[in-house]
Amino acid sequence: MTYVSLSQQTVRFSVLDRSRTREGHSNAEALRDTVRFAQEVEALGYHRFWVSEHHGVPGVAGSAPTVLAAAVAAATRRIRVGTGGVMLPNHRPLVVAEQFGVLESLFPGRVDMGLGRSVGFTDGVRKALGRDKDDADDFAAQLDELLGWFAGTSPTGVHARPAEGLTVPPFVLAMGEGAGIAARAGLPMVIGDLRNREKMRRGIDHYRTYFRPSPWASEPYVVISGTIAVAATPDEARRLLVPEAWSMAHSRTHGTFPPLPPADRVETLPLSPKERAFYDSGLTGHIAGTEDQVAHELETVLKETGAQEVLVTTSTYDRDALLNSYRRLASIVSD
Numbered sequence: 001m002t003y004v005s006l007s008q009q010t011v012r013f014s015v016l017d018r019s020r021t022r023e024g025h026s027n028a029e030a031l032r033d034t035v036r037f038a039q040e041v042e043a044l045g046y047h048r049f050w051v052s053e054h055h056g057v058p059g060v061a062g063s064a065p066t067v068l069a070a071a072v073a074a075a076t077r078r079i080r081v082g083t084g085g086v087m088l089p090n091h092r093p094l095v096v097a098e099q100f101g102v103l104e105s106l107f108p109g110r111v112d113m114g115l116g117r118s119v120g121f122t123d124g125v126r127k128a129l130g131r132d133k134d135d136a137d138d139f140a141a142q143l144d145e146l147l148g149w150f151a152g153t154s155p156t157g158v159h160a161r162p163a164e165g166l167t168v169p170p171f172v173l174a175m176g177e178g179a180g181i182a183a184r185a186g187l188p189m190v191i192g193d194l195r196n197r198e199k200m201r202r203g204i205d206h207y208r209t210y211f212r213p214s215p216w217a218s219e220p221y222v223v224i225s226g227t228i229a230v231a232a233t234p235d236e237a238r239r240l241l242v243p244e245a246w247s248m249a250h251s252r253t254h255g256t257f258p259p260l261p262p263a264d265r266v267e268t269l270p271l272s273p274k275e276r277a278f279y280d281s282g283l284t285g286h287i288a289g290t291e292d293q294v295a296h297e298l299e300t301v302l303k304e305t306g307a308q309e310v311l312v313t314t315s316t317y318d319r320d321a322l323l324n325s326y327r328r329l330a331s332i333v334s335d
Contacts, residue, residue: 082112186214
């Protein structure tokens, strides 16, 4: 496990990898990169390694998070493995319970169940999934049903095998109404992102104010998530952010989320004023810099939020530079 004592707090550090595809590399490579990366960050001492769910997105290979989590868990030994997250409105809660029951049975004591309420990136994806935006409004009821399968309290008389009776820690990804839902359900909450600190603090305050203890958590547990880039110089840290910033700007102006390009190529591309505005915005607000700069910024954000855990979500084209960033971060936060 990785801990840091900042402001008299003991804070865990974990990793979310979204299996981002890269220009010139296949989806299969992106998935293998994720599994290899989990092994690497386990060796660095990170607490959890989570994978995500995206459908029909050219820039993301991770469409089946429980399948990918199984591959990650099989390739590692100690690190906790989970999802950040399974988008519950896309699935029947019974099936989700069964999948996590299988994971927990195969890898006991290592599995986390991160759950979100998104219903797809585009209208086409939602149609293909047989869902629409309004399905997100049922998230609280779906969450309650899912947890009921583990407790064996379903009114249907059906029993989820092998999930029933197992303990798989659930986390709520707090976007929009998520903070209130997590509080009322008495579950740990994951909230982002670091670029909007005021909104993040409001969500955390709401969560702590309305939290109800539950069998899953006796007190609030806050995980803050976002991009953290660490390098030898501030310019090198900023370059780690360039591919994702460009990809996000492209998605906002063209409607598609492309694979990550190399930073060198991005810096030669012409950008329209609208693209430039999104691109510049994508480079700001993250925690990025040298070890000393990042340690100072982490000190500040942890004082502001009182978070118990940080989920680092950094993506970039250069895999060696990415691993180096996580290695430098581990050197800051390890005892």
